[in-house]
Amino acid sequence: MNSDNPDQPALLGGTPIRPQGPPLWPTDIPGVAEAIIGAVEDGSWGKYHGPHVEKLSKQLSDYQQREHAVLTCSGTAAIELALRGLKVGAGDEVILAAYDFKGNYQDVLIVGATPVLVDVDPLSGNLDPTLLSAAISDATKAIIVSHLHGGMVPMREVMEFARAHNMSVIEDACQMPGARIEGAWAGSWGDVGVFSFGGSKTLTAGRGGALVTSRSDIVQRITLYNQRGNLAYPLSELQAAALIPQLEHLDTANAARAVNVATLCQLLADFPGLVPLQNAVADCEPGYYKLGFWYHPEEFDGLSRERFSQAMRAEGIAFDPGFEALHKIHSARRYRAVGDLQTANTAHECMLTLHHPVLLGTTADIEEIARAVHKVKTHASALKTHPEQFESPGGRSSR
Ligand SMILES: Cc1ncc(COP(=O)(O)O)c(C=O)c1O
Numbered sequence: 001m002n003s004d005n006p007d008q009p010a011l012l013g014g015t016p017i018r019p020q021g022p023p024l025w026p027t028d029i030p031g032v033a034e035a036i037i038g039a040v041e042d043g044s045w046g047k048y049h050g051p052h053v054e055k056l057s058k059q060l061s062d063y064q065q066r067e068h069a070v071l072t073c074s075g076t077a078a079i080e081l082a083l084r085g086l087k088v089g090a091g092d093e094v095i096l097a098a099y100d101f102k103g104n105y106q107d108v109l110i111v112g113a114t115p116v117l118v119d120v121d122p123l124s125g126n127l128d129p130t131l132l133s134a135a136i137s138d139a140t141k142a143i144i145v146s147h148l149h150g151g152m153v154p155m156r157e158v159m160e161f162a163r164a165h166n167m168s169v170i171e172d173a174c175q176m177p178g179a180r181i182e183g184a185w186a187g188s189w190g191d192v193g194v195f196s197f198g199g200s201k202t203l204t205a206g207r208g209g210a211l212v213t214s215r216s217d218i219v220q221r222i223t224l225y226n227q228r229g230n231l232a233y234p235l236s237e238l239q240a241a242a243l244i245p246q247l248e249h250l251d252t253a254n255a256a257r258a259v260n261v262a263t264l265c266q267l268l269a270d271f272p273g274l275v276p277l278q279n280a281v282a283d284c285e286p287g288y289y290k291l292g293f294w295y296h297p298e299e300f301d302g303l304s305r306e307r308f309s310q311a312m313r314a315e316g317i318a319f320d321p322g323f324e325a326l327h328k329i330h331s332a333r334r335y336r337a338v339g340d341l342q343t344a345n346t347a348h349e350c351m352l353t354l355h356h357p358v359l360l361g362t363t364a365d366i367e368e369i370a371r372a373v374h375k376v377k378t379h380a381s382a383l384k385t386h387p388e389q390f391e392s393p394g395g396r397s398s399r
Helices: 032-041 051-064 075-085 102-110 155-164 216-226 237-270 305-314 342-350 356-360 363-378 380-385
Strands: 068-072 093-097 114-118 140-146 168-172 192-196 209-213 274-276 290-295 319-321 351-355
Touching: 032 237, 051 068, 051 209, 051 237, 068 075, 068 216, 075 102, 075 168, 075 192, 075 209, 075 216, 093 102, 102 114, 102 140, 140 155, 155 168, 209 216, 237 274, 237 356, 237 363, 290 342, 290 356, 305 319, 305 351, 305 363, 305 380, 342 351, 351 356, 356 363, 363 380
Parallel strands: 093 114, 093 140, 140 168, 168 192
Antiparallel strands: 068 209, 192 209, 274 290, 290 351, 319 351
């Protein structure tokens, strides 16, 4: 039970800043309820084939300005299909950041190739393209580039490198559909762009994914692999029906998130222990599935990142540790590491992420985040030493 004490951290029994917890996701996204009801009324919800998958494919390929879109059962499946479509297989190497979504690493292994891990940029926390040349070998076939936590990879540089070395690029835009990088859509730079429609994502169907490409040879190979009398990696009609209005609403939602991120970053500028990921990419508009921060415990009286995020969750704010770095959780026999991966180590230990639903909130919601950070910082010393007394009002974390 928490006492009625707004000054005390909720983790130590005080009143949470957001007793209702973080905003739920998905929220009431315009058009989704009507689309689902419509699919129920016309029976398309329960059919193998109908208008929605076709419509969403067309909508996504138009939006991304790529000739083809293939809808899949997850982003992870889309990465695997992209690798297969690019003929990546046994004996090949695939470069990716040592700090990345672990499914990407596993997809490389699943097709029989070897992951080659490169370090990330100390400002953006994302793959550092200047390290690519040290990573290549005769076996390198492809690069997987993910844009993570509001950080972005300079894609022009990556593509120029890949073209010069006859390699393919899979651009993972699962965390930022609708973002712009150097003037083009995230996901439209690579030979293949990949998206996720998982339950926590900004475009959600609970599960689902997609890939886009302008290369028919890739689509042909993917179709051969995916089509086994029926699709092995399908997105359903009902899922597609729910996604169509979300894609229509995406730019509006992304713009609203960007305004709130700017406000939040301004409010948090007084806290040197929380440094937002920074992009040195020209002409970019990031997307925010997570907003990433470098956490500096020394600025919070030595409060660990885990304890900080617990304390924020107890206040009703969805802060969580970021990904685990790939070389920290996999056997060194399965990958090749390039250099000491020092910044990826830092990301493993220090990355914090704020989950996106609050970024569609009001300015008051955003101010609550800063107030909670202030409260946790003020009581950092006590939070370090006292046992936890309070169950987080927040839901499950979604790393
Ligand atoms: C960067 C990145 N790539 C790929 C995925 C996989 O997407 P899915 O959960 O749809 O398989 C995720 C999911 O969080 C992700 O963050």
